[in-house]
Amino acid sequence: MSIGQAAQRSGCTVATVRHYEDEGLLKAIGRAPNGRRVYGWPDIHRLRFVRRCRDLGFSVDDVRSLLGATDAPSPDCLAVRDMAVAHMKRLRVMRAEIDALEQSLSSLANTCNEACAIGRSPACTIVEDLGATASG
Amino acid sequence: MSIGQAAQRSGCTVATVRHYEDEGLLKAIGRAPNGRRVYGWPDIHRLRFVRRCRDLGFSVDDVRSLLGATDAPSPDCLAVRDMAVAHMKRLRVMRAEIDALEQSLSSLANTCNEACAIGRSPACTIVEDLGATASG
DNA sequence: GTGCATCCTCAGGTAACATGAGGATCAAGC
DNA sequence: GCTTGATCCTCATGTTACCTGAGGATGCAC
Incomplete structure (x- = not known):
């Protein structure tokens, strides 16, 4: 081919x-x-x-390892499973981060939505809030 | 400084x-x-x-835009809010992808957990499953 | 004056490819 | 036999958001 x-x-x-x-x-x-x-x-x-x-x-590096485990005469499925489990952990961390970001962004957007409901208001603090070094 | x-x-x-x-x-x-x-x-x-x-x-490019909106004489908070909302959409997409990945990995790991509960079993199909071009 | 920290400006590395240059080759149709 | 378009080749560079290091100048403390 x-x-x-x-x-x-x-x-x-x-x-x-x-x-x-x-x-x-x-x-x-x-x-x-x-x-x-x-x-x-x-x-x-x-x-x-x-x-x-x-x-x-x-990652490509992970794939290299996975191939190493599967290339063996008798594939090392436990190693493969362990990598899968390890990767799931990383994914959970990522999801937690994403959730936190969404929270922060949501509260930012709400700031503006409330202050500028009728029209753009000088009372809107979204810009200041963005600059504030908060927990996050 | x-x-x-x-x-x-x-x-x-x-x-x-x-x-x-x-x-x-x-x-x-x-x-x-x-x-x-x-x-x-x-x-x-x-x-x-x-x-x-x-x-x-x-992204840095986003930040450039955000700065543009905030640098104006009267900051364009609606533009900032819109970018926040747009970013939240991206985050939701990412989370959905992560959830799907976790699902797939979980079912992969279970394959091995069940087949190799006692010890490594030749019946374990985790390697084949990884190679299978499934939905995902 | 002797170190060590900090600063400067390039240049190249990271991850996982995508894109394009410049050129060779193939298959199809006339 | 020839043109045309698709596919192939290699090599170089672009992408994102920085990090790291080379090689050298400066600042500050003792």
Whole structure:
């Protein structure tokens, strides 16, 4: 298969496929006599694996580790699970941060909504509030 | 004030303060005869404003706009509010994505937890599941 | 005057690709 | 056989918001 087909079948862009190769995530990719890359189904599966892991939010470095765990003669599924669990922790932290940001923004917006309900009011403190170094 | 003091009082690093200047977020910063930057309280307030907006998740470009709205003779608080509301939308999208990721990871981890409850089992499909191009 | 802290200006690194330049090759149609 | 458009190649640079370090000047304390 050409890189274009590989990209299509793996859900990557052509540039991304080349990038993953540069990053060493793929096993040696063959070359046709004309110099073009040639992909087989195992390569496609590997690309899909990488793509899916990235979609799940794992970093390329994480994916490298995940591939290491799955490349072993008998895949180390416990290691994979642990990375999944670790990633869930990060996600929970991110969500907490997002929730806090939304809170702050919401109260900021409300400041203005109340003060400027009728029209723009000089009593609106949204700008000052934005500058105030509060908890957050 | 020196850049070090300005950094400390605004909650930025020295490098960040220089960076914001490069980005044009600060008004002309004075220089001492020895070439060092000199900051006044208005500069500190501005830095704090920028820092707080960044902490709230606005991009530097957003901050530029926010500064534009607040620099006006009479600050355009409605514009500020609108940007806050727009940003809240983005945050909600991000949270939805995070929730979805957590779901997927959770079900992945459960796959392994169940199959490998006693010990590592060849029946565990976590690796295959990771490779499967599912909805997500 | 001897350190150590702080400052200066570049330049390059980070993450994960996207985009474009400049050029070769392929497949299809005439 | 030739043109045309799609695809491929490599290499370089852009993106975001800074961080880090090189190499050197200055300031302050003892």
